[in-house]
Amino acid sequence: MQYKHLAQEERFLIQNLFQEGGSLRKIAKQLGRSPSTVSREVKRNKGKRGYRYKQANEFAERRRREASLTPRKITPEHWARIEHLLVDEHWIQSR
Numbered sequence: 001m002q003y004k005h006l007a008q009e010e011r012f013l014i015q016n017l018f019q020e021g022g023s024l025r026k027i028a029k030q031l032g033r034s035p036s037t038v039s040r041e042v043k044r045n046k047g048k049r050g051y052r053y054k055q056a057n058e059f060a061e062r063r064r065r066e067a068s069l070t071p072r073k074i075t076p077e078h079w080a081r082i083e084h085l086l087v088d089e090h091w092i093q094s095r
Contacts, residue, residue: 005060006033006041011053014038018051 006014010031017027024042028035045056074082086092 005064006037008053008057011041011045011056014041015051015053015056018042 010033013031014027017030022030024038025035028038031038041056042051045051045059047055083092087094
C-alpha cells in the first residue's frame with residue numbers, strides 16, 4: 001500500500017470540521033482516511049492557537065524538505081566509524 005500525503009484542501013476540511021465540533025472519526029470518514037491519520041495530522045501540526053490548515057501545511061512541507069536533506073544510506077565512512085566504535089568497546093576484533 002502506498003502512502004499518500006494529506007493535501008492542503010484536506011487540511012482545510014480538518015480545520016473547518018473541527019471548528020464545527022466534528023470528532024476525529026467523523027472527519028476521517030468524510031475524508032476517506034484512517035482516524036489515526038487525522039489524529040497524527042492534528043497532533044503533529046497544531047500550534048499554540050490550535051490546528052490551522054495553513055500552518056499545518058507549512059509544518060508538513062518543512063518536515064518533508066528537511067527529510068530530503070537527510071542521508072538515507074550508510075556511507076563507507078559511517079561503516080568505518082561504526083567498526084571503530086565496536087572495536088573500542090570490544091564487541092568485535094580488529095580486522
